[in-house]
Amino acid sequence: MKLYDLPASPNARRVRIFLAEKGLEIPKEEVDLSSGYHHTPEYLSKNILGRMPVLELADGSTISESQAICRYLEEIYPEPPLMGQTPLERAHIEMWNRRMELELLIPLMHAFVHGHPMWKGIRDQVPDYVPVCEKHASRSLGWLETALEGREYIAAPVYSVxxxxxxxxxxxxxxxxxxxxxxxxxxxAWWARVTSRPSARA
Amino acid sequence: MKLYDLPASPNARRVRIFLAEKGLEIPKEEVDLSSGYHHTPEYLSKNILGRMPVLELADGSTISESQAICRYLEEIYPEPPLMGQTPLERAHIEMWNRRMELELLIPLMHAFVHGHPMWKGIRDQVPDYVPVCEKHASRSLGWLETALEGREYIAAPVYSVxxxxxxxxxxxxxxxxxxxxxxxxxxxAWWARVTSRPSARA
Known part of the structure; x- marks a missing residue:
């Protein structure tokens, strides 16, 4: 196995932390965006969207999308479980994972893409969308605070995806x-708890 | 089991088609948005986001997020499989499911929410964001067309989520x-194929 990685990408980081929690060390190839390798037919055959991360298996087949990569790793390396141990626990972890992605991570990524000068000319920026995304994310932090009352981790009694x-x-x-x-x-308190794990530096 | 449903919602429709493909008929309670029931403490205890669909189990526990509901149903009612039968197939179906959601469904929902008069005053609308979303979705249809070459279904040899x-x-x-x-x-051709299935009317 090999991971096509992009150190600054939040989605690539999700996979790196997941790997670290599993105790897995696999070769990582850092894709240099300035080289344009991710736009070549060779890379597009690995991920038609030309993005990182991509997990390449020994037979050359590839999996993209951070969450799909994590699910594959969870099946192949089940210990320690990071996606739940019963159907209901797995469903709740997926529910919370999606909430954290769709209601927090993605609005924040959109605030960055639509507002930061580094994306000028690369993406269609809509500056008026930035405060909407920020408000969305702030509201999400509001209900996350409520939901975390009396809980150590977001989706289950144990640390999860x-x-x-x-x-x-x-x-x-x-x-x-x-x-x-x-x-x-x-x-x-949750942030202090999760960032004290060695995997947080992955 | 019982489904809190919203007939016009694309996400609720995902669950209804999934149930129909499994041959499952469960009671559905249509939530009347004009009643405000989805903002009551009772409903928020089922889904802190106040959205539909929500699956309520016999013991009163609830699962929200369409994809988490589908995963739970897949585990409890594995036939016919709609999420794959091997780790790699499951990963590819999840990858494609996410692409269809994040790169197609969500941009189109955003185009609707930011552009349609029915959302005025309910959501923060950014009209300039609408053409960006439309362009995003059109581009996704472009690579979907390429990816479907020689394939009957999007993610696997069989129909999937x-x-x-x-x-x-x-x-x-x-x-x-x-x-x-x-x-x-x-x-x-794919559209004709999938909409000829009885579940398409769910």
Whole structure:
């Protein structure tokens, strides 16, 4: 196995933390965006969207989309479980993982893409969309604070992929200036808890 | 089991088609948005986001997020499989399902939410974002056409949840005027194939 990686990408980070939690070390090839390799037919045959991360298996077949890669790894390397151990637990972890992705990480990524000068000329930027995304993410932090009351982790009694996605979202939020407030004590305690894990540096 | 449903919602439709493909008939409670029931503490205890669909189990526990509901149903009612039968097939179906959701359905839903008068005053509308979403979805139809070459279904040799998500996206596209072009023959043939299934009317 080999991972086509992009160190700054929140989605690639999700996979790297997942691998670290599984105790897996696999070769990583950092794709240099300035080389344009991700636009070549060779790379597009690995991922038609030309994005990272991509997991390449020994037989040359590839899996893209961070969550699909994590699911494959979970099946092949089930210990420690990061996606649940019963049908209901798996469903709740998927539910929370999606909430953290769709309601927190993606709005924050959109705030970045539509607002940051590095994307000028690369993506169609709509500056008026930035505050809408920021408000969306702030509102999500609001109900996340409520949901975390009395809980150590987001989706289950144990650390799971939903925590990983939320961690990557909070990091993205720091880049665009949307952070948990000081009085969001549950989120702040959770953040201290998850970032104390060695995998947080992956 | 019971489904809190919203007939016009693409996400609720994903679950209804999934249930129909499994041959499952479960009680459905249509939530009347004008009643405000989805904002009550009772409903928010089922889904903190106040959205549909929600699957309620016999013990009163609930699952929200269409994809998490489908995964739970797939585990409890494995036949016919709609999410794959091997780790790699499951990963590819999840990959394609996410592509159909993140690159097609969601941009089209955003085009609708940011552009349609029915959302005025309910959501923060950014009219300039609408053409960006439409362009995003059109580009996705472009690579979907390429990827469907020689294939009957989107993610696997058989019909899967990725086809369901794509179907719901195409329907959403009709509502906002982003449709496959006449020369996108692979998509049009696939559309005829999937909409000929009885489940398409669910």
């Amino acid at each position: 939903a925590d990983i996605t939320a961690q990557c979202a909070i990091l993205m939020g720091k880049a665009v200036g949307v952070r948990p407030t000081e009085d969001q004590e549950n989120i702040n | 990725a086809d369901i998500t794509a179907q719901c996206a195409i329907l959403m596209g009709k509502a906002v005027g982003v449709r496959p072009t006449e020369d996108q023959e692979n998509i049009n």
